[in-house]
Amino acid sequence: MNKIIFFGGKGGVGKTTCSASYAVYSAQAGLKTLLVSTDPAHSTSDIFEKNIGDTITNIMPNLDAIEINGEKESKLYMDSVRKSLKNIVSTVIVKEINKQIDAAAVSPGTEEAALFDKMIDIITEQVREYDRIIFDTAPTGHTVRLLTLPELLGAWLETLISKRQKSVSLMSMANHNGYADKSEAEKDEVIKILKRRLDKINLAKKIMMDEKLLSFIFVINAEKLPIDETVKAINILEKYNISVDGIIVNKILPDSIQDNFWKSKKEQELKYLEIITEKFKDKKIFKLPMLVEDMKSDNIREIAAKFKDF
Amino acid sequence: MDKDKLKDILENVRLFFGAATDFNRKSRSMLFKEAHNEMDEFILLCFGDILGIPIPTTYYSLELLPLIAEDLDGWQQRMINRLYVWEEKWSDYGFDA
Numbered sequence: 001m002n003k004i005i006f007f008g009g010k011g012g013v014g015k016t017t018c019s020a021s022y023a024v025y026s027a028q029a030g031l032k033t034l035l036v037s038t039d040p041a042h043s044t045s046d047i048f049e050k051n052i053g054d055t056i057t058n059i060m061p062n063l064d065a066i067e068i069n070g071e072k073e074s075k076l077y078m079d080s081v082r083k084s085l086k087n088i089v090s091t092v093i094v095k096e097i098n099k100q101i102d103a104a105a106v107s108p109g110t111e112e113a114a115l116f117d118k119m120i121d122i123i124t125e126q127v128r129e130y131d132r133i134i135f136d137t138a139p140t141g142h143t144v145r146l147l148t149l150p151e152l153l154g155a156w157l158e159t160l161i162s163k164r165q166k167s168v169s170l171m172s173m174a175n176h177n178g179y180a181d182k183s184e185a186e187k188d189e190v191i192k193i194l195k196r197r198l199d200k201i202n203l204a205k206k207i208m209m210d211e212k213l214l215s216f217i218f219v220i221n222a223e224k225l226p227i228d229e230t231v232k233a234i235n236i237l238e239k240y241n242i243s244v245d246g247i248i249v250n251k252i253l254p255d256s257i258q259d260n261f262w263k264s265k266k267e268q269e270l271k272y273l274e275i276i277t278e279k280f281k282d283k284k285i286f287k288l289p290m291l292v293e294d295m296k297s298d299n300i301r302e303i304a305a306k307f308k309d310f
Numbered sequence: 311m312d313k314d315k316l317k318d319i320l321e322n323v324r325l326f327f328g329a330a331t332d333f334n335r336k337s338r339s340m341l342f343k344e345a346h347n348e349m350d351e352f353i354l355l356c357f358g359d360i361l362g363i364p365i366p367t368t369y370y371s372l373e374l375l376p377l378i379a380e381d382l383d384g385w386q387q388r389m390i391n392r393l394y395v396w397e398e399k400w401s402d403y404g405f406d407a
Binding site for chain 2: 078090096156157168170173189190193
């Protein structure tokens with residue numbers, strides 16, 4: 001199993017329970033584990049019955065968790081931009097910029113971008129601290145975008161840096177009789193900020209794609225839609241050369257069913273299980289039974305123990 | 311040949327090369343213009359959405375705002391007034407000089 005594991009899958013299939021119990025399993029196996037929840041509902045706190053929040057919190061020996069929140073991250077970022085406005089004297093300009101920031105705060109994609117930014121921070125900063133980092137991700141589409149982000153942003157940042165460098169060096173040529181002072185481009189604050197961002201993105205890309213430290217586990221149910229969605233997601237991931245470690249089929253019905261309604265349900269389930277073995281034949285498939293009780297902090301260890309066969 | 315005529319020619323030649331090689335007169339303004347053009351494109355790539363061009367990376371350029379805020383107003387005016395790209399490019403060749 002790889003170092004950074006993303007739990008993906010359609011909404012409601014049980015990603016949070018699976019990733020939490022898998023994190024407990026990893027911790028009990030002696031791996032220093034970090035569980036990262038990107039779900040704004042913060043169900044991870046509810047499962048462990050502990051207030052986790054946006055700082056790394058210890059849950060049990062070897063297991064830390066953090067809940068990140070796009071809304072909060074974007075607010076922090078905007079505030080830091082606002083703070084650096086203090087150096088600008090003109091109140092007209094400050095007013096104009098604040099208008100810009102307010103507009104950005106409500107524009108679509110802002111929270112998503114903030115969340116991605118934080119995820120990249122965690123990946124680049126914590127990858128050496130932990131043996132395993134487990135992401136409980138938002139439903140599939142989201143995660144696939146995270147993987148396309150380094151390319152999109154990288155190209156954009158490179159263009160910006162070269163434009164700015166050209167502009168600074170032309171300006172310097174104009175001021176020094178045709179000779180450009182190279183140090184001016186290095187001292188330029190805008191280029192410094194852009195380069196810092198580009199370096200971070202490239203580092204994340206290196207960790208996720210080049211070193212192949214990232215892999216996926218998909219959680220599905222024995223139903224049509226989760227299967228179809230996962231097939232599509234796996235195709236996209238393969239394009240990016242990201243491996244899918246396994247498929248967890250969650251909420252399997254017990255065999256000892258008497259009631260007619262549940263009997264026919266079970267028959268259907270068996271049919272879908274066949275399709276699953278067929279469609280994901282080159283992946284490890286792991287079946288988890290439907291639980292009698294909800295998973296909570298008192299029974300999570302029992303469920304975690306099941307992962308030893310995975 | 312008339313001495314005055316020769317003097318005239320030499321003076322004209324001197325003026326020609328003087329003007330052609332005078333860095334400070336034309337070249338400098340051209341460099342400034344080029345630098346500003348690059349900068350305008352830079353701002354367009356960062357904050358095109360101010361003009362109504364959706365830029366998916368606006369979130370990431372926000373942190374540059376404090377540094378280029380003072381250029382923003384002039385940029386916006388230039389972009390709005392930019393009606394004839396051809397005329398603008400034509401004037402770069404300096405036929406009016």
